[in-house]
Amino acid sequence: MKVRFLNLSVTDPDERKAFHQALDNILDHGLLVIGPEVERFEESISRYTSSPYAIGVGSGSDAIFLALKALGINVGDEVITSCMSFVATANAISLTGAKPVFADLGEDLNIDPDSIRSLITPKTKAIIPVHYGGLMADMAEIQKIADEFKLQVVEDASQAFGATAGGRYAGTLGDIGAISLNPMKILAGMGEAGIVLTANETLRLKLETLRYNGLEDRKLCRWPSTNARLDTLQAAFLQYRLEQVNDLIQKRREIASYYRQSFGHLVSCPKDIEERKHVYYTFNILTEHRDALLAHLTQNDIESKVYHPIISHEPAYKQAECRTTNANKLFAKKLAIPCHEKLSDNEVQFVVDTILQFFENHE
Ligand SMILES: Cc1ncc(COP(=O)(O)O)c(C=O)c1O
Incomplete structure (x- = not known):
């Protein structure tokens, strides 16, 4: 018997049928970029997590990068994050021009709040806890530190979709939550995908602008950014999987x-x-x-x-x-x-x- 670490093939006949149907619907309506499936999925995620806003993006890496951009993280800033994560967390910080600073872990493999404290300098602007392996970091303690030092918090909830702390979903406790929805994740697309959560309407508008080259109303470039929109087909697949x-x-x-x-x-x-x-x-x-x-x-x-x-x-x-x-x-x-x-x-x-x-x- 071979026991696989993960099995990404689609074996459930109902799921295959739903995916074929989703593709057919999109071929029919032809709204390939930010089609109605994207908005529907964003609304569903918003309901599932009780996050006022959910913004579909191209990947978890995009989600973290855009979150930091939306919070104004820039060259010369420092961002403290966990020393153990997929490297995308650190890369997103570096791509803003800020410096990643790596905190130590507690026994639960999550970022150690005492280590965060020891690394704060006048340049520190934000903390990115990574909810490692599917267990949320100690958000109460992290938020206490953030409040004390006036730091922003971006949760990297890529490995923890559906996890909760005190009944609240991963990604909804910080200023912004960033979640990968790639095929390996708990809520898994059939390709690259991600979602950003926030309760702040100004940040939501900024994130929607940033996910499409910083264009306001698809016309005026407000901030230099990249193209990081959630693919319509992925949104449709993810909609089905969210229900399961x-x-x-x-x-x-x-x-x-x-x-x-x-x-x-x-x-x-x-x-x-x-x-x-x-x-x-x-x-x-x-x-x-x-x-x-x-x-x-x-x-x-x-x-x-x-x-x-x-x-x-x-x-x-x-x-x-x-x-x-x-x-x-x-x-x-x-x-x-x-x-x-x-x-x-x-x-x-x-x-x-x-x-x-x-x-x-x-x-
Ligand atoms: C903790 C963490 N952050 C970020 C990412 C990056 O997500 P993506 O692969 O969707 O860009 C991943 C995914 O592997 C991850 O596990």
Whole structure:
């Protein structure tokens, strides 16, 4: 049996039918750019997350970049973010001309608020917490720091669509929320896509302008920007998937709970915190035996991954200001194992048995 880390093929016949129908509708109406499907999807996201505004964009990378542009982040500014994320978070900061500053992690793999405090300088303008692996960062503490130092907050909720903190959805607690909807994500397009959330009407108008080359009413260029509009076909696919997303999250939560119950005494598993509901974009275990376990899983045809790297270790960010002491320790123990809605019960059981078998010799 081969257990895949992710399976992006579309196997559900109802889903395939809905996608073909969506394509047919678009071929019929011919409104290919910002067609009615985009507005409908934005409204649906707005309802789902209770965010007053949702603006469809081309990708999660675009979402973060446009969020920072909308907040006026510029050359000479500093933006503090988590040292562990997909590199797109840092790249978006760099592309504004600002300097990314990398904060250390807490035990939950999220940005450590104390580390943020220690990195604030007069140039600091914003914080980007990344809700890592599907669990929200400590937004209450981060907002406290932001209020104290008058900083803006952009949540990178790319890995946490549907996660909540105190009942509020990821992406709706900061000034702006940026979410990737690429094919690997919890709410997944069939190609590149993203969404930006905000409760501020001025920011919403600015974001809508920025996503199309800074053009107001598609005429007057107000700010230099790029073309980062959500594709109409992706909006239609995503609309269908949004209707299924709660079931998908539930399935992941059930697998996570079974994993915790089966081998939570042998490795550190993501915690099930009532106040911060996880969506298990990745199920990251921590173990001193990481490399040997990875080899054992690979031998048994179970795909698992050591990612994401610490960004300040990337060649592009070697010179960056950073605190990574705890992150280095956590990274050495971290392994993401398969935890997705397409896993069969047999596959889940095989993952459990294989891990238990490994620990018979590695207590
Ligand atoms: C935390 C995080 N931020 C940003 C991105 C970038 O999103 P996209 O691939 O849609 O540009 C990703 C996606 O991989 C991500 O995981």
